[in-house]
């Protein structure tokens with residue numbers, strides 16, 4: 671039941687704007703004071719009385735939608751051209767999430783598929799390029815981009831689930847967002863724990879190469895080779911996880 675200020679006005683809003691139908695109404699002196707409207711099986715009583723005047727705008731309803739009702743409900747909203755509003759927080763979260771998610775996957779794909787093989791091919795000269803990249807703060811910027819994607823993603827998931835994450839995970843859409851999110855989180859951890867230190871150490875070793883003695887050089891080169899192989903291998907795993915996350919996010923809404 672909802673308490674309302676003007677039952678006649680509410681009736682017009684529910685029937686003309688939202689497309690409810692009137693089930694019954696109780697009138698006094700030609701004006702409705704208690705009435706029931708319904709839509710798709712959902713029944714709502716609207717009540718205006720002098721005793722409840724100060725409670726207008728208050729009331730409580732419980733709405734539960736079964737899976738097969740969601741489509742009909744959305745169709746009704748579209749058909750009646752009912753204006754709906756997303757909150758500003760959602761807008762900012764979605765923007766940050768998709769924008770930084772695209773940057774994260776794009777930067778990692780470029781790094782894994784093009785930059786790393788090119789660096790390996792360039793041999794000792796590759797060290798200079800790596801040092802130049804370090805000066806541009808790649809090891810700081812990339813984790814920040816990833817963190818913004820992760821935090822906004824988990825926040826969006828929490829909002830989407832309305833606090834019932836387990837319930838959302840039981841739907842195909844929720845499972846896709848959830849498993850994609852878990853893959854992205856794992857990719858981030860691998861990047862921080864394995865890839866980032868390997869890249870930093872490679873850059874430091876590469877910088878020490880020109881001033882090293884010949885026997886040190888051989889050792890450093892072998893170490894560089896080992897680090898690059900480890901970096902490349904982890905890079906592929908991270909990339910597979912990120913591509914899975916991207917793919918799952920892309921189709922989740924339509925599952």
Ligand code: HEM
Pocket residue numbers: 764767768771772774775819820822823824825826827828830847848850851852854855912915916919920922923
């Ligand atoms: C590689 C990282 C990620 C990328 C590239 C990415 C990409 C995207 C894209 C493109 C969308 C829009 C999909 C649509 O509107 O149909 C989206 C939505 C979403 N993502 Fe991610 N995502 C990433 C990580 C995550 C993580 C870690 C989570 C945490 C669970 C997450 C949860 C979500 C949720 C819940 C939505 C739906 C938002 C809504 O209600 O509109 N994402 N993501």
